[in-house]
Amino acid sequence: MSIKFAASASAIALTAAIASPAFAGPTYENDTGGSFTWYGQFDPSFQSYDDGTETYNRLVDNSGSNSRIGFRLKQAYGENTLQFKFETAFGLRSSSGVSQTSTGDTLSWDRTNIRHVDLQFDTARFGRFSAGQGSMASDGIAGSDRSGTGVVAGVAVADPAGGYAFRTSTGTLSSIDVGDVFSDYDGGRLGRVRYDSINLNGFTVSASYGTDILKTNNDRETYDVAVRYGNANLGDFAFEAALGAAWTEETGKADTRDIVGSAAIEHKPTGVSLAVAAGERDIAGSYGYAKLGYTTNWTSLGSTSFSVDYYDGSDMASTGDSATSWGIAAVQKIDNYNVEAYLAYRDYSYEDTTSTSYNDSSVIMAGARWKF
Template sequence: MTRTVLIAITAVVISGAAPVAAEDENLVFTNPNGWTTTFYGQLNMTYQGVDDGTETYNEFVNNTNSTSRIGLWIDSPAGGNSLRFNFETALGILATAETNQIANPSYLDWQRTDIRKLEIIYSGNFGTIWTGQGSMAADGIAEFDKSGTSIAGYSALADAAGAHLFRVNNRLSTVPVGAVFRNFDAGRRMRIRYDTPEFSGFKVSAAYGQDVLATAIDANYYDIAARYGYEANDISFSAGLGYSWFQPENGLDEEHLFGSASLLHKPTGLNLSVAAGENTLASSEYVYAKFGWIGQIFDIGPSAISADIYRGTDFLRDGTDSDAWGIQAVQHIESLHLEAYLSYRNYAYSGVATTYQDVDAVLFGARWTF
């Protein structure tokens, strides 16, 4: 099933289309020499309720689905080319992917691993070169999602409650949710990356990086990715396919093949997102699907609702199954630059000889952006 979905994603990625428009910028300051500085950020706090089948845990924390952050862009004239600098950091607030039944971490603890981006980007007719801390080539490839509800839940299922442990016979196991519900998406590293120019919506990227912010990790990261975007009056479509490999100094190599695609029908607001991936050096794999609707229910802004499902096999141990489903709702309040959201997710993990109790997670919060 995983290879079937990936083949389908590959087929649409290698076709052609029109480029996707960039988002509008806020808080832009320009000096007489043509330099511009853009400040941005968001605060995304949520109630998190987790039931592990025996106990219930309640927190008010940062939402890992789209973590609270601040950042700035500096754009410099570079002849006919573009030279940009981007700095972005999370705020160090305890987040949904970090809480669990036994740990008691500090609520506010900024560390250098909270630096998300510290990079220089040079682009022109030749393509784009990225240097510094930032997205690897395949970052986001497993997460194309036009549902409008990704803040409440998307293919990275571990973001909602990934550190919580499953229970066996009411006792905590050593298996965290995040270890058995993966989407294999690439992350951010200190890297050098190259993107080709975009041809009819099609672009290829490659990167090499190391995790220099987390000193305990000594490894080399490589990845390649292809992206495709299409925009028309009635249709918005994005897809991507990525391949990454991870070579630790001590430990086993990992190689991941993964991709996703998302389609929005603008007149009706109906949308569909799919993702799939596998560890090619092991047997673990997954498929994911989400169906949603975006429309105008209230005058204050657009509304979005969705439901999704995840099916994984052979995570941590051969013969295991990882099954999850969830529902999400988001309401925009445009005058306040606010998105209120509510989500529920059920995680079920089963082995050949072990029965794990389900974990249920609820998020109820809001994201304010500037």
């Protein structure tokens, strides 16, 4: 697909978002410190995947930041706050859920699309206590990023095309999907109990225990810990970093231990940023990731951001294999409508120790995320 056509597709998605009613999720308050707020986002995208032989064009939901809706209930109790959060994805066809042989269902919702059913108790002195379906302590630990292009480009490089298979040099589809060999080992969402400490000079410490309550016949158990640091006022710089470890046990599968870390720094006067991440699974593979970003204010619409990134992984699907990816992305914010229009290109390469040769593949994503 040509860049011109991709830009046209992005313009269509952008027009649809802007043409939608510009309603922001309202907040309703009572006279005792309680509130109700609903929110959501819509993130349609045009995906064009080239496996070196054929090109596949699809309308999808951006897996990197899928369409969703939710609400929050808050009630203050003195200096403490009790909060309930519900959030679900719409179940639209995802960019990582299509392939050469399957277009997937346009809409297919089931309970695994539920993201949060989460009760939280925030205390001023002792931190936050959480219970229910929600983020584990290590969720987001690989994603430190100040580039402004995270909606379509980040360490989860498989999100734009994870379901597609690599095609061999003979023209046949292999059994290796993009998602098999590009992982960030980032923590996810489970039914869990979680604790987050109060902010200690920019540092927070988290720990959780969770199990997969949304899937049937599943006894997965995960324990994890994480530490985060953030400071946006280091003179001309803003900095954030995270480090976490997770242990997972499940009947019939080998136990795993993941260690992941990331960091990002931004020079605020120039808008230049750098992000790095690395991760390792003790029984599988490891990777390194780097991203260079630049944000400027060229128009009155909002900030314009660009990035280029590179991912290098090994031993993900088999011992001795190698997977690399590089990408470029541009994101234009339209502040008055809470819209981010984007256009991105990503290239994938894979090789293993067998005699099979795999074609390089690529994907173009063009779309817009509208938050309400």
